[in-house]
Amino acid sequence: MSINLDQAQQTFIVEAREQLQAMEESLLQLESDPGDDDAIGAIFRAAHTIKGSAGLFGLEPIVSFTHIVEDVLDRLRNGSVEVDAGLIAVLLKSSDHMLELINVVANQGAKLAPPALAREMELCQILQEYQTPSPVQAPKAAEASDPQAPAETRLWHIVLRFGPEVFRNGMDPLSFLRYLQTLGEIIHITTLTDAMPSAETWDAESCYLGFDIEFSSAAGHGAINEVFDFVREDCQIQIVAIDDPVPPMNTGLVATFQEQDDPNTAMVTTGQLMPDQRSAARMPAQVTPDKQPATSDGKAKDGAYVRVNADKLDELINLVGELVIASAGASLLARHCNDDSLQESTSTVSGLVEEILDGALRLRMIPIGETFNRFRRVVRDVSQELGKDIDLIISGAETELDKTVVEKIGDPLMHLLRNAMDHGIETAEARLAAGKPAKGHLHLNAYHDSGSIVLEIADDGAGLNRDRILEKAQERGLVAPGASPSDQEIYNLIFEPGFSTAQAVTNLSGRGVGMDVVKRNITLLRGTVDLDSQPGQGTVVRIRLPLTLAIINGFLVGIGQSTYVIPLDMVQECIELSEDDGVCSREQGYLDLRGEVLPLVYLRDHFNHEGPASRRQNVVVVRYAELKAGLVVDDLLGEFQTVIKPLGKLFGALRGISGSTILGSGAVALILDVPALLTQIAQTDNRYTTPPLQQATVR
Amino acid sequence: MGAIATTRQAAIAVEEDAQYLTFMLGTEMFAIGILCIKEIIEYGNLTVVPMMPAFVRGVINLRGAVVPVVDLSARFGRQNSAITRRSCVVIIEASTEDGHAQDIGLLVDTVSAVLEIPASQIEPPPSFGAKIRADFISGMAKVDGKFVIVLEVDRVLSIDEMSQLAQASPTALEVETQ
Known part of the structure; x- marks a missing residue:
């Protein structure tokens, strides 16, 4: 089981990183459109999923920090906190911090470095300002560590019936019980074994167990219900407060229960018999429409994608390469044989082999969009640092190219973007003086062009200073005095090693290391880079890359x-x-x-x-x-x-x-x-x- | 000195009854421990790689993998082997210093036999006089009253050393000046 858990933890780390990526994207989306409820929902779900799965693995630091973030997000979702720049900034920092926490887990490290802990304290303080000062929140924040908040503690009856697929889905029923214990105290637990089949039909990989739990907790129905988020799809869960049943709600319970008869639908039974202040906001009727689309989305995703080890893919592509060569050899032989039917069949084979090759190569292709989206955050941070207002426009995000190329193009692109923001786009005052809108624009574009992919980074800044470059180049002896190179040639000089026209070295760029590295990296990918500039209108850098390296x-x-x-x-x-x-x-x-x-x-x-x-x-x-x-x-x-x-x-x-x-x-x-x-x-x-x-x- | 000799003998004693492939280079017989040999193929279909030192004959296609072929005679600083009907390529798994395995073909004149040579029949290498570099020799085996040179494959096919030689080779003009 422990080996299984290790594997599951790897999956958790990978998924948590993806969730954080999604969270960051949604936060940026929210920043540009503060009224976007979908974005808020997505952010909340991401934080919530991370918290939930971290809880399964008992990763206390992640749970406790994420809990605070989630609280703020919950209030954001309810509309009791307004979206503002400060909140977005602190949430972005929080997501960075969560990533750091996850990296600690990934590296098997025990603890965060002291500066990170200090950062966490700072973040918590800011976040707490957004948390409500109302008394309801206080016990909730404390509930994990302090289960005996006497006023709120109630007795719940939880009936758990795990589905047979639970183990196969990588879940350990025990971990749910363990997590449940962080919310309160299990007073009595009965293991239900009536579903256990006879020894002949017993399958060791299936789960036949159920639990009847008497649970004492201060947490509301919603909070307890959330514990089982990850097994909800194939399990029957009933959570009933046993203090004092209220008849009208009971009929509601029966109604939802009847729906569960269809074995294909999600087996969730939620009952809420005792409305309290907190759970009123999360009536089952409200939670269900909110949750349901999320899980079905997740399901569709699971169906559409298969995680495959990259090595296996490379192996396959290598083999297909052999197949291409072998089939070319076979057709060559067939041509020498003067046998029409043999030639025909080999040509059919080579046609199919070519299709397989295309298909196999396409397996390695991933859209560039993910890399592009990463830059939204960079552009936001850098533009704030520089005090410039810069908008990043992304197009062609669905353009696909080889995974290796995508991985290796990130750094050069980042460099070009920083360069464009630092040197290309002018300050707002300068822009207004030049008769341009104060807001600068960066355009990131990708498209296919005759068997290669072209990435374009365009800014609407001042453009390159042709004369300065020429002067610098002559100074450095890159251009013979008296020679008259074309504009294009002059612009491309900035890719020479050690070439910088910036007067001052900023902490972003200007040191003259960079553009040559960019060029070298791109050349290593068998790509080319060239640059076009219009004084006063902006600069376009075009990177042309092969679709695949294989x-x-x-x-x-x-x-x-x-x-x-x-x-x-x-x-x-x-x-x-x-x-x-x-x-x-x-x-x-x-x-x-x-x-x-x-x-x-x-x-x-x-x-x-x-x-x-x-x-x-x-x-x-x-x-x-x-x-x-x-x-x-x-x-x-x-x-x-x-x-x-x-x-x-x-x-x-x-x-x-x-x-x-x-x-x-x-x-x-x-x-x-x-x-x-x-x-x-x-x-x-x-x-x-x-x-x-x-x-x-x-x- | 005596201590070194005994440890060497002890090391050899461990691999008692080891098997060796013997082959000819000109009129001289050599042996290689059989464990590092993957296969033996007929010489043919070689693609010459230009601008490489003489001991790199070229590359061959070994069922889809491109494998370099080293001319053993040239590696010993002699003439390139003349290709005959009996020329063979012995495919050997060599390892670079950073631990990656790479297949290398060894061009030899004739492959003779696989012999079981008891460790007692293997003498330590002479410090000079064998006409090839002393560190290439792992030992001198006595087979039918004649000495056979057992090669130290890791040294002979040291990829790091060979690629350095390739860099220093006079045909690689650009590198020479840097």
């Missing part, structure tokens, strides 16, 4: 017996190199491409392939950033969608080759790393050509 659209080329793959998005065009041209350009090292000088890279020489070059060679024109070159190869073999296989540590030092893939024939082809290849060649060329020049000037 598959590459490649262009196959042959050099002698070897095959290489060039990433297709780098290929611009292919031209044939006639024999005469070949001899001529070989001497020059470049080619005249419609009036443009195209430097050539003889891959055969570069890679030290032996043997004579074929008579008819081809040039593949590749482009990366500002570098454009022609790769001279023997054969063009066409496009190929392929699964990337890393080469391993042994080849870690290898520049110009990023990985490998397996062709249909079973042979291994190497994937060219065009950016590294071009940079490497540019560097070696410089080394060979610059020294003589310097010598010449010295002389």
Whole structure:
């Protein structure tokens, strides 16, 4: 059982984090629309669920803190507290603190660090201001630790019938009883065993037990009822106060009881015989419509999603990759056999395999929205810190991309956003002076575009200062004096290492580390980033990413017996190199491409392939950033969608080759790393050509 | 010195009756403990990886996994093995220093046999004179009155060392200047 509980606790941690995420989103939603009852409900439910499940695991610090938060939220829901900026701020901080508490549990740590405890005290104090000073609240806050509040203590009769699925759903009936004890005292308990089947039909994984409990507690009906929130769906629960029954309410109880006859519906029986001050606000009739949609939502979610270990998924995708390769091999063989029916069947197989591949890859795709929503909080906090009024507009949140990419793009995006808020958007005064609305806007957008995904971060700030960047760049020697680069080229200079035009270093940005890191991270994901700016209108940063890291659209080329793959998005065009041209350009090292000088890279020489070059060679024109070159190869073999296989540590030092893939024939082809290849060649060329020049000037 | 020799013998004594794969490199016979060997395949279908030192012959497709092939002869600082009909690739599970396992193919001229060599028949390695690096040798086994060099696979196929060599190799121009 303890192992089971450990697993369940892991689930609790994961779910609690999700709940907190949802809570934060709803809080931000509430901030922009204070009258949003749905948001309040969602926040309350999140806090409540966390408290409830934390109680199941006996995580006292979480329960006690969340309890205070929940109280405030309850009052918010009743309308006895108004939504204001201060409340939202303290609730956001509380949700941060709850996350911290959960992290402590996740790390198996025993206690919070002292500064966090101090923070908790502070939060509690602020929260208490929102708690009602009325006497009803006082015993309630104390009820967990102080069950003998004599005026309120009443006797309840609780009939519990756990459903057979309780164990399988990961619940331990005992933990509910344990949690119940935090509300009061169990005076008498009878275990009901009448549902126990004979030994032959007895299933060890099913729960057949029920309990009859005499319970003395100060808590109201609602509070006791909440204890069983997590098993309500498949259990029968009756909670009746036994002091003095009131007939009219009794008929109500019978009515709800009759509904339970349908075994498929939730088996909840709620009875409230003794109205008291607290429970009056939570009559069953009120609670039910409030709760029911929540549980059905949760159910729909459970049905629509399956939690799968990411490793299992990777394994599957790897296997599917093998399948693609194997089926390509089979079709190749079938083509040699001249057997029509065999060819037909292999082509059907490869069609299906391709669909499986697409499906398998889609399994890894998650919407970017979750990452985007995280930034709402960042934008809110940063804009307050900067004293600017900034609105974040999100669109395209449903755009899906690979999980790995989503995980790795968070930090670069965060950096770009902070940058846009700090440097891009001006202060309200400056904006008004420029004739713009005082409120700044940040637009985060995602969309699919020809096999890749584009993320756009647009601000309506001042735009980049072209002249300042150029000046800085010349100062740092990034641009040769006298050169006249295009605006686009100048703007992209800000991605150079150590480049910052900010006069002052703020604690947000301005240190000049960052944009180059952003660019490097994006390049690592096989993506590109570029930037567009209109003075006075704003700046747009566009990040273009591949949909997945596992598959590459490649262009196959042959050099002698070897095959290489060039990433297709780098290929611009292919031209044939006639024999005469070949001899001529070989001497020059470049080619005249419609009036443009195209430097050539003889891959055969570069890679030290032996043997004579074929008579008819081809040039593949590749482009990366500002570098454009022609790769001279023997054969063009066409496009190929392929699964990337890393080469391993042994080849870690290898520049110009990023990985490998397996062709249909079973042979291994190497994937060219065009950016590294071009940079490497540019560097070696410089080394060979610059020294003589310097010598010449010295002389 | 004597203490070291006895501990070594004691260590060998534990793995008594260990089995070894013997193979030829040119005219010389070598042996590898059989436990780290996954399989032996015929040489073929190798893709040359450019700009790597001579001892890295290239990569092969081993049922969907891309496995590097190391030319053992070149690794010992000799000529590259000539490919013959009997050339074989011995697939070995090597581990990097950070504990990750990686399969590596070992190109050898001929695979001979799997032998059971009693620990008593294995001598400690000579400190010099074997014409290969002393730390590559785990011991000298006596088989049919002749000495067979038992290789220390972890050292011979040390991925960390080999990748450092790859970095220092003269063909990796860019790295050299950094």
